[in-house]
Amino acid sequence: MDSDELRNAGLKVTTPRLKILTLLENATERHMTAETIYRLLAEGGEVIGLATVYRALAQFEAAGLITRHHFDSGQTVYELERGPHHDHIVCIRCGRVEEFYDKVIEERQREIAASLGYKLSDHALTLYGECNSPDCLAGKG
Amino acid sequence: MDSDELRNAGLKVTTPRLKILTLLENATERHMTAETIYRLLAEGGEVIGLATVYRALAQFEAAGLITRHHFDSGQTVYELERGPHHDHIVCIRCGRVEEFYDKVIEERQREIAASLGYKLSDHALTLYGECNSPDCLAGKG
DNA sequence: GTTGCAAACGATAACGATTCTCAATATAGA
DNA sequence: TCTATATTGAGAATCGTTATCGTTTGCAAC
Ligand SMILES: [Mn+2]
Ligand SMILES: [Mn+2]
Ligand SMILES: [Zn+2]
Ligand SMILES: [Zn+2]
Numbered sequence: 001m002d003s004d005e006l007r008n009a010g011l012k013v014t015t016p017r018l019k020i021l022t023l024l025e026n027a028t029e030r031h032m033t034a035e036t037i038y039r040l041l042a043e044g045g046e047v048i049g050l051a052t053v054y055r056a057l058a059q060f061e062a063a064g065l066i067t068r069h070h071f072d073s074g075q076t077v078y079e080l081e082r083g084p085h086h087d088h089i090v091c092i093r094c095g096r097v098e099e100f101y102d103k104v105i106e107e108r109q110r111e112i113a114a115s116l117g118y119k120l121s122d123h124a125l126t127l128y129g130e131c132n133s134p135d136c137l138a139g140k141g
Numbered sequence: 142m143d144s145d146e147l148r149n150a151g152l153k154v155t156t157p158r159l160k161i162l163t164l165l166e167n168a169t170e171r172h173m174t175a176e177t178i179y180r181l182l183a184e185g186g187e188v189i190g191l192a193t194v195y196r197a198l199a200q201f202e203a204a205g206l207i208t209r210h211h212f213d214s215g216q217t218v219y220e221l222e223r224g225p226h227h228d229h230i231v232c233i234r235c236g237r238v239e240e241f242y243d244k245v246i247e248e249r250q251r252e253i254a255a256s257l258g259y260k261l262s263d264h265a266l267t268l269y270g271e272c273n274s275p276d277c278l279a280g281k282g
Numbered sequence: 283g284t285t286g287c288a289a290a291c292g293a294t295a296a297c298g299a300t301t302c303t304c305a306a307t308a309t310a311g312a
Numbered sequence: 313t314c315t316a317t318a319t320t321g322a323g324a325a326t327c328g329t330t331a332t333c334g335t336t337t338g339c340a341a342c
Contacts, residue, residue: 012308012309012310012318012319013309013310014308014309014318014319014320015308015320016319016320016321017319033299034299034300035299047321048320048321049320049321049322050300050321050322051300051301051302051320051321051322051323052319052320052321054299054300054301055301055319055320058301070211070213072211072265074298074299075298075299076299076300089253089254089257089259091259092262092263098257100253100257102249102253104245104246104249105245105246105249105250108243108245108246108249109246109268112230112241112243112268113230113268113270116230116239116241116272117272117273118230118232118268118270118271118272118273119270119271119273120268120269120270121233121269121270121271122233122268122269122270123266123267123268123269124213124265124266124267124269125264125265125266125267126264126265126266127250127253127254127259127261127263127264128261128262128263128264128265129254129259129260129261129262129263130259130260130262131257131258131259132258132259132260153289153290153337153338153339154338154339155289155290155291155337155338156291156337157290157291157292158290174328175328175329176328188292189291189292190291190292190293191292191293191329192291192292192293192294192329192330192331193290193291193292195328195329195330196290196291196330199330215327215328216327216328217328217329
């Protein structure tokens, strides 16, 4: 249950937090901005202050429930931290975001950090390109 | 000469642009924010409007003279586009930025994009960790 | 070397994303 | 149920960045 997840994270169980967490679990798009989350909730009749959305997301991140990404598009995007680590490829034409995991790259990153004398704690890898989805190609004009 | 570089880029040769380009070439730090560039110029007695700094950087980027990066620290950082492509590793303690190039990772990125049906156009890879420079370790407190 | 005019400049207003403030309200434990 | 404390929502404030606009400059034709 979502309320358990909040309690386990050391957070009080409040209506806004439950609504936001539930949306993150059920939305078709895994990667969303704070604005998008705010808007989707509002469209579903759940009006929650934008400041509260930002606050909840910051707390969820601190608790390890979600991760944030800074794609080149500007706005911060959030996603539920479920399943194994992965990186992203973003379509520069339609905005589609896909996930991938590459053992070779992950391993090389560790070797590079070590060889430069760094204690590696995180990394951000995003590929940018044009996807081949029919919808995207259609709008190619 | 810097003025040639501006002309070749199709830009008028103006005092602010020359000052900014020269700073980018001579500064000890290759990776700087717009604010830092503005401040370093001001400290050197070259007062240039902040808006002009942003404008010049945008034009330099469009002309391919510089590249911009979005590290997790928030602000956009700029660097002269000289020499071969590289990625970055950033110290989360002292902010040091180092560069690296890894042929294996570059190759895997191309393969991943291709296997997902994307026409790869760019990528951003940044590693985060703690460096082992004496200065950084000293302030470990 | 002047002149003319588009391009660029600087100051500052505006902007979008995010964070802060604070009075009102809800949560969780006694 | 009662209370102490955390959380909320509305809006102000902040931060980095971009747009506006009157003034100045680069530069090419005279
Ligand atoms: Mn993801
Ligand atoms: Mn670099
Ligand atoms: Zn696409
Ligand atoms: Zn360091």
